[in-house]
Amino acid sequence: MTYLFKAVLVLSVIWASSASPALAFDVTGMDVMEVVKKANHVSYYKGDDGRAKVNMRIIDSQGRERAREFVILRKDNDQAGDEQIDGGQKFYVYFNKPADVKKMVFMVIKNMDRDDDRWLYLPALDLVKRIAASDERTSFVGSHFYYEDVSGRGINEDNHEMVEENDNFYVVKSTPKDPKSVEFSTYKSWIHKATFLPVKTEYYDEQGQKIRSYTALKVEKVSGHPTVTSASMEDNRSGGKTLMDYSAVKYDVGLPDEIFSERYLRKAPIKYLR
Template sequence: MKSNRSILYTLLCLLFLSPVAMASEPDIDEIVNKANLAAYYAGEDGRAEVTMTITDNQKRKRLRQFIILRKDKKDGGEQFFYVYFKKPSDVRKMVFMVHKHLDRDDDRWLYLPALDLVKRIAAADKRTSFVGSNYLYEDVSGRGINEDTHELVKTDDQYYVLKNVPKDPDSVEFSSYTVWIDKKTFLPMKTEYIDKNGQKYRIVEVLETQQIDGHPTVTISKATDLAGGNATTAVFQAIKYDINLKGEIFSERYLRRPPREIRR
């Protein structure tokens, strides 16, 4: 009997220490790719209504309300984004559009209805404030995963923790950023940015998620400027996926004439 127990114990040890068992955790590239897909590629396309509340360091609040449309060419590939502003009156009918690329800088346009002007946003401006909020233009469509090197620095029961360093440090204001990725959903739940002096200066965090059309989805997030003492909360509502958006919506001619999908 003791001999049988000894054999069973040995077999169990071999099983749980085998390369197959040890390989159950994904490698760094798989984590990064899955997180990118979870954050930006749910469904083939999507629509959401967003309310941003911008709170300054004196607790004064401003609102931004807009509708965002997204269409993917393929998972992990090129994408199109169309953002139509509804409120307040000084930004009403303004449109921000992105054509996201993998092999070159993204194309970004901003339509200013008061001037009837279409403005191209330079690549150098992608990390500037998005309509006066604590989110950046780059946050809307996401940072390219090939722009940084990635290191898995910690894992626990809930998160993969990744340190990310820009390959072109002169193109950004940060020296690195750390991301906490949920192990079940692969959604990035918190991102902390470190400046060139080694100080933490910015946090983007998820406050609420929901399962929508089978996709884990961020419904409330918050971006905080630690140095300035101000923050922006974004609430996502009326979220829909796989609504068969047409590619022509994401063209310059629709900057001045919003598509019917905005009015639904």
């Protein structure tokens, strides 16, 4: 059984067992931008804020593994919360393990009108490093996920085309408006029709060869929100992949704005990280 089929089965069970009017989308007559907006909203804007513990396993082409454990905090700006006007966000990622990255912090201020602001705090050097926009599609802490994968890619950075529709999925092909800024030529997203969760994304080069693959391996319902709780990113050229498992997921935590500031890069908000 493929990972994609497993994800469809889990989503179908979730939807059939606990569908609610608040989550039911009207799919009649939707165009591709409506689908993309809803998928972006469902993926990144659950509740006003959120918190999750993450266990990351980085596996190279030889099967060797490295592990990372961290907590992700997310808070939406005031204009967020409606899929028609999703706005800026803040992300705070605090590393607990292994020892060589303990207390490291990655923080993102996601802007709608300019490049996102990103910082990385390296406790061993007591150094705060700004991450340039040109680095957002580079490896996130040595994994097969990129920095941009953590906070999401802006939907207006690409042109979108509906290339397939079946009983379970919308399949959307996206092409970057600025191809020189990215390493891929196009990517396809399989968006589950009932929940609007993207359960698979494949990135292709100019020759049409698949170079990276994202797969949602497990989906659960958390506080009424369909939520990916296990996912993988594979490098189809090297054979390596990274697995991420999410636990203790919670929405509408009540995170204060001030923790998403440079001050808290060195002084972690322990209350919200336990």
